[in-house]
Amino acid sequence: MLIDPILFKRIKEKKKFLDSLRPFPPQALKKLKEQFAIEMTYHSNAIEGNTLTMRETQLIIQDGLTVAGKSLREHLEVINHKEAIDFLENLATKREAIITENLVRQIHFLVLTKINEKEAGKYRSVQVRITGTNYVPPQAFEVAILMKDFVKWLKKNWRKINPIELSALAHFKLVHIHPFIDGNGRTARLLMNFILIQKGYPPAVILKTDRKKYYQVLDQAHKGNLAPLVNFVARSVERSLNLYLQAFERKTTKKEAKNKQFISLAEAAKGTPYSQEYLSLLARRGKIEAFKLGRNWLTTREAIERYIQNRKRKR
Numbered sequence: 001m002l003i004d005p006i007l008f009k010r011i012k013e014k015k016k017f018l019d020s021l022r023p024f025p026p027q028a029l030k031k032l033k034e035q036f037a038i039e040m041t042y043h044s045n046a047i048e049g050n051t052l053t054m055r056e057t058q059l060i061i062q063d064g065l066t067v068a069g070k071s072l073r074e075h076l077e078v079i080n081h082k083e084a085i086d087f088l089e090n091l092a093t094k095r096e097a098i099i100t101e102n103l104v105r106q107i108h109f110l111v112l113t114k115i116n117e118k119e120a121g122k123y124r125s126v127q128v129r130i131t132g133t134n135y136v137p138p139q140a141f142e143v144a145i146l147m148k149d150f151v152k153w154l155k156k157n158w159r160k161i162n163p164i165e166l167s168a169l170a171h172f173k174l175v176h177i178h179p180f181i182d183g184n185g186r187t188a189r190l191l192m193n194f195i196l197i198q199k200g201y202p203p204a205v206i207l208k209t210d211r212k213k214y215y216q217v218l219d220q221a222h223k224g225n226l227a228p229l230v231n232f233v234a235r236s237v238e239r240s241l242n243l244y245l246q247a248f249e250r251k252t253t254k255k256e257a258k259n260k261q262f263i264s265l266a267e268a269a270k271g272t273p274y275s276q277e278y279l280s281l282l283a284r285r286g287k288i289e290a291f292k293l294g295r296n297w298l299t300t301r302e303a304i305e306r307y308i309q310n311r312k313r314k315r
Helices: 005-020 026-047 054-063 072-094 101-112 140-157 163-177 184-198 208-222 227-248 254-260 265-269 276-284 301-314
Strands: 290-293 296-299
Touching: 005 227, 026 054, 026 072, 026 184, 026 208, 026 227, 054 072, 072 101, 072 184, 101 140, 101 184, 140 163, 163 184, 163 208, 163 227, 208 227, 227 290, 254 301, 265 276, 265 296, 265 301, 276 290, 276 296
Parallel strands: none
Antiparallel strands: 290 296
8 A cells, every 4th residue: 555554544534534424514515615626726727837816716716707917728727627627526426437538538628628629638649748857758659558558447446446546546647648738737636536526535636835746746656656646645635634524523512622623833832842843844744634724734732632642652
Protein backbone atom coordinates (compact mmCIF):
# COMPACT_ATOMS: atom_id res chain seq x y z
CA MET A 1 0.00 0.00 0.00
CA LEU A 2 1.37 3.39 -1.04
CA ILE A 3 -0.62 5.52 1.39
CA ASP A 4 0.75 6.26 4.86
CA PRO A 5 -1.02 3.82 7.25
CA ILE A 6 -1.68 6.44 9.95
CA LEU A 7 -3.17 8.85 7.43
CA PHE A 8 -5.22 6.06 5.84
CA LYS A 9 -6.57 4.99 9.24
CA ARG A 10 -7.69 8.57 9.97
CA ILE A 11 -9.37 8.85 6.58
CA LYS A 12 -11.23 5.55 7.02
CA GLU A 13 -12.43 6.60 10.48
CA LYS A 14 -13.64 9.97 9.21
CA LYS A 15 -15.33 8.39 6.20
CA LYS A 16 -17.09 5.89 8.48
CA PHE A 17 -18.23 8.69 10.79
CA LEU A 18 -19.40 10.81 7.87
CA ASP A 19 -21.43 7.87 6.54
CA SER A 20 -23.07 7.51 9.95
CA LEU A 21 -24.41 11.06 9.60
CA ARG A 22 -26.25 10.30 6.35
CA PRO A 23 -28.72 11.33 5.07
CA PHE A 24 -27.42 14.90 5.10
CA PRO A 25 -29.84 17.84 5.33
CA PRO A 26 -30.67 18.54 1.65
CA GLN A 27 -30.27 22.32 1.78
CA ALA A 28 -27.01 22.17 3.70
CA LEU A 29 -25.67 19.54 1.28
CA LYS A 30 -26.68 21.63 -1.73
CA LYS A 31 -24.91 24.68 -0.33
CA LEU A 32 -21.76 22.69 0.49
CA LYS A 33 -21.66 21.17 -2.99
CA GLU A 34 -21.99 24.64 -4.52
CA GLN A 35 -19.09 25.88 -2.40
CA PHE A 36 -16.96 22.89 -3.41
CA ALA A 37 -17.78 23.40 -7.10
CA ILE A 38 -16.59 27.00 -6.91
CA GLU A 39 -13.47 26.03 -4.98
CA MET A 40 -12.63 23.13 -7.31
CA THR A 41 -13.12 25.30 -10.39
CA TYR A 42 -11.08 28.19 -9.06
CA HIS A 43 -8.12 26.12 -7.86
CA SER A 44 -8.00 23.73 -10.83
CA ASN A 45 -8.01 26.62 -13.29
CA ALA A 46 -5.59 28.73 -11.22
CA ILE A 47 -3.08 25.87 -11.20
CA GLU A 48 -3.11 26.08 -15.00
CA GLY A 49 -2.60 29.86 -15.04
CA ASN A 50 -6.13 31.28 -14.99
CA THR A 51 -5.97 34.70 -13.26
CA LEU A 52 -9.58 34.97 -12.08
CA THR A 53 -9.94 35.23 -8.29
CA MET A 54 -12.13 32.98 -6.18
CA ARG A 55 -14.71 35.78 -5.88
CA GLU A 56 -14.69 36.41 -9.64
CA THR A 57 -15.08 32.67 -10.26
CA GLN A 58 -18.07 32.67 -7.93
CA LEU A 59 -19.69 35.62 -9.73
CA ILE A 60 -19.33 33.90 -13.10
CA ILE A 61 -20.77 30.61 -11.82
CA GLN A 62 -23.59 31.88 -9.62
CA ASP A 63 -24.58 35.15 -11.31
CA GLY A 64 -23.42 34.67 -14.88
CA LEU A 65 -21.47 37.93 -14.74
CA THR A 66 -18.47 38.88 -16.83
CA VAL A 67 -15.36 40.33 -15.25
CA ALA A 68 -13.80 43.40 -16.86
CA GLY A 69 -10.21 42.99 -17.98
CA LYS A 70 -10.34 39.19 -18.08
CA SER A 71 -10.16 37.18 -21.30
CA LEU A 72 -12.99 35.22 -22.89
CA ARG A 73 -10.91 32.06 -22.50
CA GLU A 74 -10.65 32.54 -18.73
CA HIS A 75 -14.43 32.96 -18.48
CA LEU A 76 -14.99 29.85 -20.61
CA GLU A 77 -12.58 27.84 -18.44
CA VAL A 78 -14.79 28.60 -15.44
CA ILE A 79 -18.07 27.84 -17.24
CA ASN A 80 -16.72 24.65 -18.81
CA HIS A 81 -15.25 23.31 -15.58
CA LYS A 82 -18.50 23.85 -13.68
CA GLU A 83 -20.48 22.12 -16.45
CA ALA A 84 -18.05 19.19 -16.29
CA ILE A 85 -18.58 18.94 -12.51
CA ASP A 86 -22.37 18.98 -12.97
CA PHE A 87 -22.15 16.31 -15.67
CA LEU A 88 -20.03 13.98 -13.54
CA GLU A 89 -22.06 14.46 -10.36
CA ASN A 90 -25.25 13.69 -12.28
CA LEU A 91 -23.63 10.60 -13.79
CA ALA A 92 -22.38 9.43 -10.38
CA THR A 93 -25.87 9.57 -8.84
CA LYS A 94 -27.39 7.24 -11.43
CA ARG A 95 -25.25 4.16 -10.86
CA GLU A 96 -21.64 3.11 -10.58
CA ALA A 97 -20.55 4.12 -14.05
CA ILE A 98 -17.84 2.24 -15.91
CA ILE A 99 -15.03 4.54 -16.90
CA THR A 100 -14.40 4.22 -20.62
CA GLU A 101 -12.26 6.04 -23.15
CA ASN A 102 -15.41 7.77 -24.35
CA LEU A 103 -16.11 9.10 -20.86
CA VAL A 104 -12.57 10.48 -20.51
CA ARG A 105 -12.87 12.11 -23.91
CA GLN A 106 -16.27 13.51 -22.97
CA ILE A 107 -14.79 15.11 -19.84
CA HIS A 108 -12.05 16.64 -21.96
CA PHE A 109 -14.60 17.87 -24.49
CA LEU A 110 -16.45 19.71 -21.72
CA VAL A 111 -13.18 21.23 -20.47
CA LEU A 112 -12.10 22.53 -23.87
CA THR A 113 -15.37 23.18 -25.72
CA LYS A 114 -15.66 26.69 -27.21
CA ILE A 115 -11.98 27.20 -26.33
CA ASN A 116 -10.45 24.81 -28.84
CA GLU A 117 -13.23 23.08 -30.77
CA LYS A 118 -10.75 21.37 -33.09
CA GLU A 119 -9.04 19.49 -30.25
CA ALA A 120 -11.86 19.15 -27.69
CA GLY A 121 -12.41 15.48 -26.88
CA LYS A 122 -9.77 14.28 -29.35
CA TYR A 123 -6.46 12.57 -28.71
CA ARG A 124 -3.45 14.59 -29.77
CA SER A 125 -1.76 13.96 -33.10
CA VAL A 126 1.50 15.72 -32.26
CA GLN A 127 4.27 15.39 -29.69
CA VAL A 128 3.98 17.68 -26.66
CA ARG A 129 6.21 18.82 -23.82
CA ILE A 130 5.16 19.65 -20.26
CA THR A 131 6.41 23.01 -19.01
CA GLY A 132 8.50 22.87 -15.85
CA THR A 133 9.48 19.19 -16.02
CA ASN A 134 11.99 17.03 -17.86
CA TYR A 135 9.37 14.34 -18.40
CA VAL A 136 8.56 13.77 -22.07
CA PRO A 137 5.11 12.21 -22.72
CA PRO A 138 4.67 9.28 -25.12
CA GLN A 139 4.62 9.82 -28.86
CA ALA A 140 1.21 10.66 -30.35
CA PHE A 141 0.95 7.30 -32.13
CA GLU A 142 1.21 5.52 -28.76
CA VAL A 143 -1.69 7.40 -27.12
CA ALA A 144 -4.59 5.25 -28.43
CA ILE A 145 -3.15 1.94 -27.18
CA LEU A 146 -2.02 3.48 -23.88
CA MET A 147 -5.54 4.79 -23.25
CA LYS A 148 -6.99 1.36 -23.93
CA ASP A 149 -4.56 -0.10 -21.42
CA PHE A 150 -5.47 2.67 -18.95
CA VAL A 151 -9.21 1.90 -18.91
CA LYS A 152 -8.42 -1.84 -18.69
CA TRP A 153 -6.26 -1.10 -15.64
CA LEU A 154 -9.08 0.93 -14.06
CA LYS A 155 -11.61 -1.86 -14.62
CA LYS A 156 -9.22 -4.51 -13.25
CA ASN A 157 -8.38 -2.54 -10.11
CA TRP A 158 -11.76 -0.86 -9.45
CA ARG A 159 -12.42 -2.98 -6.36
CA LYS A 160 -8.86 -4.17 -5.65
CA ILE A 161 -7.23 -0.87 -4.72
CA ASN A 162 -8.52 1.43 -1.97
CA PRO A 163 -10.40 4.45 -3.40
CA ILE A 164 -7.76 7.02 -2.39
CA GLU A 165 -4.94 5.22 -4.18
CA LEU A 166 -7.17 4.33 -7.12
CA SER A 167 -8.18 7.94 -7.71
CA ALA A 168 -4.62 9.27 -7.26
CA LEU A 169 -3.10 6.65 -9.55
CA ALA A 170 -5.80 7.19 -12.18
CA HIS A 171 -5.03 10.90 -12.07
CA PHE A 172 -1.32 10.21 -12.50
CA LYS A 173 -1.68 7.63 -15.27
CA LEU A 174 -3.79 10.02 -17.33
CA VAL A 175 -1.31 12.88 -16.85
CA HIS A 176 1.55 10.48 -17.65
CA ILE A 177 -0.04 9.51 -20.97
CA HIS A 178 -0.93 13.17 -21.62
CA PRO A 179 -3.45 12.16 -24.29
CA PHE A 180 -4.64 15.65 -25.21
CA ILE A 181 -2.99 18.71 -26.67
CA ASP A 182 -4.29 20.83 -23.76
CA GLY A 183 -6.46 20.41 -20.65
CA ASN A 184 -4.83 17.19 -19.40
CA GLY A 185 -4.45 18.39 -15.80
CA ARG A 186 -8.04 19.57 -15.46
CA THR A 187 -9.35 16.38 -17.07
CA ALA A 188 -7.22 14.22 -14.75
CA ARG A 189 -8.38 16.07 -11.62
CA LEU A 190 -12.02 15.81 -12.69
CA LEU A 191 -11.61 12.08 -13.33
CA MET A 192 -9.93 11.66 -9.93
CA ASN A 193 -12.88 13.33 -8.23
CA PHE A 194 -15.42 11.35 -10.23
CA ILE A 195 -13.84 8.18 -8.83
CA LEU A 196 -13.89 9.57 -5.28
CA ILE A 197 -17.55 10.63 -5.57
CA GLN A 198 -18.53 7.21 -6.92
CA LYS A 199 -16.79 5.62 -3.96
CA GLY A 200 -18.74 7.79 -1.50
CA TYR A 201 -16.03 10.36 -0.74
CA PRO A 202 -16.24 14.13 -1.08
CA PRO A 203 -14.13 15.55 -3.92
CA ALA A 204 -10.50 16.44 -3.25
CA VAL A 205 -9.41 20.00 -4.00
CA ILE A 206 -5.78 20.52 -4.98
CA LEU A 207 -5.11 24.07 -3.83
CA LYS A 208 -3.39 26.75 -5.87
CA THR A 209 -1.14 27.45 -2.88
CA ASP A 210 0.08 23.83 -3.12
CA ARG A 211 0.84 24.12 -6.84
CA LYS A 212 4.62 23.84 -6.39
CA LYS A 213 4.28 20.77 -4.16
CA TYR A 214 1.74 19.26 -6.55
CA TYR A 215 4.15 19.54 -9.48
CA GLN A 216 6.97 18.15 -7.33
CA VAL A 217 5.05 14.98 -6.43
CA LEU A 218 3.92 14.57 -10.03
CA ASP A 219 7.54 14.83 -11.15
CA GLN A 220 8.50 12.19 -8.59
CA ALA A 221 5.71 9.97 -9.91
CA HIS A 222 6.95 10.37 -13.49
CA LYS A 223 10.28 9.02 -12.18
CA GLY A 224 8.59 5.99 -10.59
CA ASN A 225 8.07 7.17 -6.99
CA LEU A 226 4.27 7.16 -6.61
CA ALA A 227 3.90 7.35 -2.81
CA PRO A 228 4.37 11.14 -2.47
CA LEU A 229 1.57 11.82 -4.98
CA VAL A 230 -0.78 9.29 -3.36
CA ASN A 231 -0.22 10.83 0.08
CA PHE A 232 -0.59 14.34 -1.33
CA VAL A 233 -4.03 13.38 -2.73
CA ALA A 234 -4.89 11.58 0.52
CA ARG A 235 -4.28 14.75 2.54
CA SER A 236 -6.55 16.63 0.11
CA VAL A 237 -9.24 13.99 0.68
CA GLU A 238 -8.84 14.33 4.45
CA ARG A 239 -9.23 18.11 4.13
CA SER A 240 -12.54 17.61 2.32
CA LEU A 241 -13.72 15.08 4.91
CA ASN A 242 -12.92 17.63 7.63
CA LEU A 243 -15.01 20.27 5.87
CA TYR A 244 -17.93 17.86 5.41
CA LEU A 245 -17.76 16.79 9.05
CA GLN A 246 -17.60 20.40 10.16
CA ALA A 247 -20.79 21.05 8.19
CA PHE A 248 -22.78 18.00 9.29
CA GLU A 249 -21.39 16.72 12.60
CA ARG A 250 -23.69 17.22 15.57
CA LYS A 251 -21.84 18.30 18.73
CA THR A 252 -23.59 17.16 21.89
CA THR A 253 -21.86 19.35 24.49
CA LYS A 254 -20.16 22.75 24.63
CA LYS A 255 -16.84 21.09 25.53
CA GLU A 256 -17.08 18.66 22.62
CA ALA A 257 -17.89 21.50 20.25
CA LYS A 258 -14.86 23.45 21.50
CA ASN A 259 -12.53 20.44 21.13
CA LYS A 260 -13.71 19.78 17.56
CA GLN A 261 -13.63 23.42 16.48
CA PHE A 262 -11.00 24.19 13.84
CA ILE A 263 -8.36 26.61 15.10
CA SER A 264 -5.04 28.01 13.86
CA LEU A 265 -1.80 26.21 14.69
CA ALA A 266 -0.76 29.20 16.80
CA GLU A 267 -3.86 28.74 18.95
CA ALA A 268 -3.44 24.96 19.01
CA ALA A 269 0.16 25.24 20.24
CA LYS A 270 -0.91 27.00 23.45
CA GLY A 271 -0.68 24.72 26.47
CA THR A 272 1.19 22.00 24.55
CA PRO A 273 4.89 21.06 24.40
CA TYR A 274 4.96 22.04 20.72
CA SER A 275 5.61 25.27 18.86
CA GLN A 276 3.52 26.53 15.98
CA GLU A 277 6.42 25.74 13.62
CA TYR A 278 6.62 22.13 14.82
CA LEU A 279 2.87 21.66 14.44
CA SER A 280 3.17 23.09 10.92
CA LEU A 281 5.81 20.46 10.13
CA LEU A 282 3.55 17.70 11.50
CA ALA A 283 0.63 19.04 9.46
CA ARG A 284 2.63 19.11 6.21
CA ARG A 285 3.74 15.52 6.82
CA GLY A 286 0.23 14.35 7.64
CA LYS A 287 1.18 13.37 11.20
CA ILE A 288 -1.63 15.40 12.78
CA GLU A 289 -5.16 15.98 11.57
CA ALA A 290 -4.97 19.37 9.89
CA PHE A 291 -6.00 21.00 6.65
CA LYS A 292 -5.36 24.15 4.72
CA LEU A 293 -7.82 26.99 4.42
CA GLY A 294 -6.25 29.51 2.09
CA ARG A 295 -2.60 29.61 3.14
CA ASN A 296 -3.23 28.72 6.79
CA TRP A 297 -3.24 25.32 8.45
CA LEU A 298 -6.15 24.54 10.78
CA THR A 299 -6.48 21.74 13.31
CA THR A 300 -8.49 20.92 16.45
CA ARG A 301 -7.63 20.60 20.13
CA GLU A 302 -8.92 17.04 19.90
CA ALA A 303 -6.41 16.24 17.13
CA ILE A 304 -3.48 17.65 19.11
CA GLU A 305 -4.50 15.73 22.23
CA ARG A 306 -4.79 12.53 20.19
CA TYR A 307 -1.28 13.05 18.80
CA ILE A 308 0.11 13.65 22.32
CA GLN A 309 -1.54 10.49 23.67
CA ASN A 310 -0.25 8.41 20.73
CA ARG A 311 3.27 9.67 21.39
CA LYS A 312 3.00 8.72 25.08
CA ARG A 313 1.85 5.19 24.21
CA LYS A 314 4.86 4.67 21.92
CA ARG A 315 7.35 5.58 24.64
